[in-house]
Amino acid sequence: IEDPAARGVITGEAYAIRAFCQLDVLRLFGQMPQGASRQVELPYSETTSIDEMPAYYSFDDYVVKLESDLSKAESLLKDNDPLFQYTFSELNSANGNELSDSYMYYRQSRMNYWAVKAIQARMYLYLGKKDKAYTLAKEIIEAKGADGELVMTMSGETDIAKGYKACPSECLLYLSKYDVKTYSSVFLIGNKADQQAGSSHLVISSSMLSDLYAGQNTGSHNRYLNCWNRNVKDASANLYGALAKYYFADDAENQMLYYQIIPLLRMSEVYLIAMETSSDLDEINEWYHDYMLAHSVVLNEVGFSSLSEVPGKMLNEYRREFYGEGQMFYTYKRTGATTMLWGNGNADENVYIVPLPETEYNPNSQIK
Incomplete structure (x- = not known):
């Protein structure tokens, strides 16, 4: 690829996609992110060869790999992503002739700069690094686009009225499957x-x-x-x-398009991360009012009277908002919940640490 901007975008996307997938490997098969008594090593694949076995890393070393990939992705997409010159809506069609490379369109359904930021926020929330998660989520919420308006807001009220039940207009990343x-x-x-x-x-x-x-x-x-x-x-x-x-x-x-999508990152998650990690009650209540308004619910009272109320409310919102989207297990795991809604018995490390497939090389098992 001769164009350095296009090369930067594609390379940045590749690093981010790898980190997106590897984060889910960590969340599913890895040890508890907080207070783990069982240590689990996991593979971080950095090659496309099927003949080369990926190295296994401890939890901390694995996280260093994740942070590195996302940092590279952020750096490569910064300034190179067309989102810095155009809005999501302008790029959601290749009918215009302004961009010479049609690949640079449809940024909302591809691994764009703000999707990388959202993955970083998701990762740091999972790791319990709330200050970092808060800074990233707040940055996304307040970010301005090329037109001077907010890069993205929550779209539930308008999208659902159109029949777009997966809220595509608030997706920072999604898959389209007809x-x-x-x-x-x-x-x-x-x-x-x-x-x-x-x-x-x-x-x-x-x-x-x-x-x-x-x-x-x-x-x-x-x-x-x-x-x-x-x-x-x-x-x-x-x-x-x-x-x-x-x-x-x-x-x-x-x-077509907006009816048949699979959300991977949505602004509603960014708002929930921001509310869960903020220490400013007024700020949380302002965001909560905006969040509920996007759900067509007008709050006539203050959302929260104390910071202690927030975690439980956020847990309930994850249950409602992301049902069937593969989020709840990880939410229970990162919070160390001992019970799950509709679950049987107590949840512990035996529930949360999913065994590696039998066909996978497993350095964590003792050879007898």
Whole structure:
């Protein structure tokens, strides 16, 4: 690639994508981030060769690798990412002729500069480095774009009104998959034969939905009212007595772009990180009012009367906001929660440290 800016963007994306994936390896298979009694070494892959086994690292050394990759990504994308000259909305179409390289468009669905910042905030929150997580989240919330306006705000109220239930307009990174409805029907819902065989699917009962939204104003809450399919049917058109989050359009026109996405990073998570890590109650309440307004809920009272109330409320918001998006297990793990909503028994390291696959070389197991 001759253009140094394009080379910087692509190389920065590569470092960030690697860190994004390796962070999830750490969160899933790694030891507890706080007060671990079991130490776990994990592989950090830095090669594309299938013949070269990646080195395994201790928790701290692994984190150094993550920080290095994200730092490189941030440096390479800084100034090179077209987001510094154009807004997300301007780059969400390649119809214009201003950019000579069409690859530089669609930055919102690619690993852009602000997505890297959000990954860093997610990582530091998981590691318990709240000061760093706060600084990053606040920077994203207050960041101004090329037009002088905020780079991104939460979009729930406007997106959901349009039928965009996954809130694409507030995504800092997402995947677009035109046939996601087909896959979601199979993997999230299954069929009645599966249910009778005891298979567990990502559907919930009406009482479980009530558990999720306990204490919320569900009369106007746009997620509660619009983002749950209350007529879940299996492949044989049999009706379940269950609900599934997000339901996708059937007609071809609405299967395009914003209807069929998989969110990976959203502004709602950035706001939750900021609120959880801030020590300024007035600031937290201001953000919480904005957050709830994006959910079509107007607060007529102060959100929190003390900082001690915030962690529990944030935990509940993670449950509601990211149901089915692969976030809750990591939230329980980083907070060291001993119980999980709808869980059986106490959660401990045996629950939170997922064993490496049997086909994976495992230096943590003792050779007898």
